[in-house]
Each structure stands twice: as structure tokens, then as C-alpha cells.
Amino acid sequence: MEDILFIYPKLPANIEDGEPLNLMSMAAYLRRQGISVRIHDETAPLNSFEADVRNARYVGITTTTCTYPRVLELKQRIKEINPAAIVMAGGVHATTTPEKTLSDGFDIVVKNEGEKAITRIVRENLCEGIIEEEDVTAEEMYPPARDLINMDYYAATKQRCPYPPALDYVGWKMRLAMSITSRGCPYACIFCHNVWRKSKVRLAPIEYVMTELIELKERYRVDALMFMDDHLFQNRQRSKELFSQMIAAKLGFVWGGTVRVDALDDDVLELARASGCKRLAIGAESGSDEILKRLNKRATVAQNYSAIEKCHRHGIKVLSSVTIGNPGETLDDIKATMRFLLDSKTDYGSVCILVPYPGTELWKQCERDGKIPENPDFSKFHYLKAPIQVSEHIPPAELENIKRRMLIRFYLQPRIIPSMMMKLAHNPKNMFNKIREYF
Ligand code: B12
Secondary structure, eight states: OEEEEEEEOOOOTTOOOOOOHHHHHHHHHHHHTTOOEEEEESSSOSSOHHHHHHTEEEEEEEOOTTTHHHHHHHHHHHHHHOTTSEEEEESHHHHHSHHHHHHTTOSEEEOSOOHHHHHHHHHTTOOSEEEOOOOOOGGGOOOOOGGGSOHHHHHTHHHHSOOOGGGTTSOTTOOEEEEOOEEOOSOOOTTOTHHHHOOOOEEOOHHHHHHHHHHHHHTTOOOEEEEOOSOTTSSHHHHHHHHHHHHHTTOOOEEEEEEOGGGOOHHHHHHHHHTTEEEEEEEEEOSOHHHHHHTTOOOOHHHHHHHHHHHHHTTOEEEEEEEESOTTOOHHHHHHHHHHHHHTOOSEEEEEEOOOOTTSHHHHHHHHTTOSOSSOOGGGOSSSSOSSOOSSSSOHHHHHHHHHHHHHHHHTSTTTHHHHHHHHHHOHHHHHHHHHHHO
């Protein structure tokens, strides 16, 4: 019998999946404390749900806002299959709504980071309440326990989801893995989880990151990486050291990551490119400085333009992510955002409808303004729809149309069409189905 079974719930339809980095990271820590762990991943299970649940003392489900409705169904099934199991919820949604989550019928809710809380729960045989312990230190952020999941399934992400622009740098047949080398970010954008986490920034030791990357190469035959850090160049000296070691070890990955636009200097970009960086994503958010201020982005439209130019100078493509439906936003602001997407020569554009997540400053503002309904439909809290009207001027249905029109306009630019044609040629039927599903 395992001490703890983690469950990674299935995502709502049309949301691209990815390996559960958080559960694998916790598992790596817990194993070092002598606690046995298994992961049941509903998307790519290695075992039947019943068998896994029957053999666990504690069952811990990870929650995000859009998976929460599914999490409640799973909790019910676990109670039926193994009434003796102690069922706990943790993760971002449970952390921001702990009392409500407990009252939904969980035995335990863990707030914030799970590693030390679970260690205490298992050692002291705790069976109820809201538990919170200290965050791990950088030296305790061990490489994720990937042996607990079906890595072959996730390595084939590019084959399963060939078209997302975020994966354009990954060859059709390449095996892909995600990695996250840090926790926290010192900035405080009003829509971001880092505002409620209030945790210190921690950067995993380069030695751990290299151990992880070598394992990905040698054991899992991975060719492409997606760094999931909120801001990969947070400490440029450390980034340079990491990229230098990747070059020296001749790992040969192609990779993409996300960075802030004010952290791009020539040295770091040069080493990034030499170590295999093909694409950087930036949170450009808007073409209006007024909106960027309202989002507390602490970056300007001019910096967004210049970041793209710098990346291009180093042969790195850029994915600019913008949000629409921002507080105070008008149609003129959205036009400015469209202009940015076209004029900046960004290689890819992603248009998201701004979603207020519980716990964020944006959520609090929306609550104060009476914009949050009593029982929100959390299954719609992803970036594809507008579950809450944040902008005072533009209703959600119109935002969804605007988003569609922006993407069509962006991807039908003459400079982008050749790459769209290549995707079409790769598998025409699949591509048409994908477009139909989306529109
Ligand atoms: C990697 C990632 C993904 C990956 C994989 C998700 C995963 N589970 O690993 C992919 C690409 C699939 C993804 C998809 C989406 N993501 Co995402 N993703 C992230 C990202 C960048 C890193 C997650 C991570 O590993 N963090 C590091 C770990 C250590 O932190 P953690 O996840 O919070 O886990 C700790 C604690 O929360 C706790 N904990 C977590 N689970 C559990 C379970 C138990 C039982 C216990 C006790 C404790 C516990 O302990 C962990 C270790 O300390 C975060 C942002 C971030 N930096 O965290 C966004 C984030 C989690 N994603 C977010 C969103 C919105 C999405 C999408 C809806 C986007 C979309 N496409 O529309 C989907 C939905 C995914 C889902 N599962 O619901 C939001 C979630 C906000 C919310 N309240 O729901 C975040 C916070 C980013 C943001 N916008 O602010 N995502």
C-alpha cells in the first residue's frame, strides 16, 4: 500500500495537456523523506483508477480552477471505492479557496506548497483540517520523479497536438518534455498567481537542472524542451551559466521558454540561442500603455517592440501573448493591440480572454465591483472563453468574436501564410478538423 496516491485530473476538452510537473516534483521530495508515492494521471493512466485508489492510505488531488468540477466528481468516486482513505485537495484552486474546498467534503486541504505539509500529515497521521507548512528551499527542489507517469504519452505531445504555435519550433517527430527550474516571480501583475503566493523566488541549483536534462536526454530520449518557468531569465547570470553548461554537455535540445521583456540583453540571448533556444514567449498583453499600467505589468509597449527586435537579431522567434477584455479596455485599445501584433513582426500571436482567477488582485477587484456571480461555472475558467465580464465596455460574446477575428487577421498575413501552408500539407484532414473545432 502506498502512503500517498496523487491524482492528476483530466482537463476540460480542447485544453492541451502536459505532464504534472507539480506532482512529480512533490513526489521527488517525498521519496527522499521515505514516503511512498504513486501518481494516477487520468489522461494517461498506468493502472486502473480502482486499483490505484484501493491501495492508498492518503489520496491527494491537485486542483486548478477549471479542473475543480472534475475534482469533486473524483473525490466522490474515491470515497465509494476506498471509504478508509483520507482524501486531500491541494494546488492553486484549493489554496485560494481553502474553507470552501474543505466544506465541499475533503478531509484535508493543503494550502500553498505541498511537500512539507504532506510529510507532516503522513508522519503525524493527520486526518482533517486545513494544513500549511513552509515552502521548500531551492536546494529541496529536486528533479521531478518522471518514472511515476507515462512519459511516452507526453513525449509525443507534438504528434498529438501538431499545430499550436507555441510548439512550432518542435520538429514533427521530436519527443518533447516540459521542465520548470524556478518558483516565484517578484512582479505583481494583477491576474497572476504570484500575487497570492507571496513565496520567495527560488531558483533550483544548476546542478539539479543539468541532472534533470541529462536524464531527459538519456533515459527518455527527449529532443525538445519547453521551460515552464514564469520568467526564465529572472537571474541572468544563472541563466547564462545554465545555457553554457547545456552547450558544454552537448545536449543538443531545441527549446522554448517564457521571459519578461525587460530582461533581454545580448549576452543572455546569444547563449540562449547557442544552447538551442528557438522561441521565446513574452506576455505582451496589450498595445496600450494605459492597459499595461492597469494590469500592473511594469513594462511598456515600446519595450515589447524592442524585445521582439532583439530576439530576431539573435535568430530567436517570438510568441507574443496578448489579453483582451482587460479592465477599462475599449475597442480602440484592442485595435492598438492588433496593431502591435501586426507591426511588431512577432512570429506567433496568442490571444487570450482575460480570466480572473480566485486569489488574484484581479479577482478581488472584480469582487469589489460585483462582477463575480455567486456560483461561477469553474469548468469555463481557461483562456478560451470569457467566463466573467471584466471589461466594462465589451460583453463576453463580443470578445469571443473579436478574438477569432484577431487570430484570423494575424495568421493570414502574407509573411505567416507559408508556415500555415506547411502545416496544412503535413496532414490536411487533421488541420481542417482542428480549424473547424476551434472556430
Ligand atoms: C506547467 C503549467 C501547466 C502545464 C501542466 C500543468 C501541471 N499540473 O503541471 C499545462 C501546459 C498542461 C498547463 C495547462 C493549463 N494551465 Co497551467 N500552468 C503551469 C505552470 C506554468 C507551472 C505549474 C507548476 O508546475 N508549478 C510549480 C509547482 C511547484 O507549483 P504548483 O503547481 O502550485 O504546485 C505546488 C502547490 O500548489 C501544491 N500542490 C499542487 N498540487 C497539489 C496536490 C496536493 C494533494 C497537495 C497536498 C499539494 C499540491 O504543492 C505543489 C508543490 O509545492 C503554472 C504557473 C506556475 N508557475 O505555477 C500554470 C498555471 C497552474 N496554469 C494555469 C492555467 C490557467 C492553465 C490552463 C487553464 C491554461 C489554458 N490552456 O487555458 C490549463 C489547465 C491546466 C490544468 N491542469 O487545469 C494557472 C492556474 C490558475 C488557476 N487558478 O486555475 C497557473 C497558475 C498560471 C496562471 N495563469 O496564473 N499548465
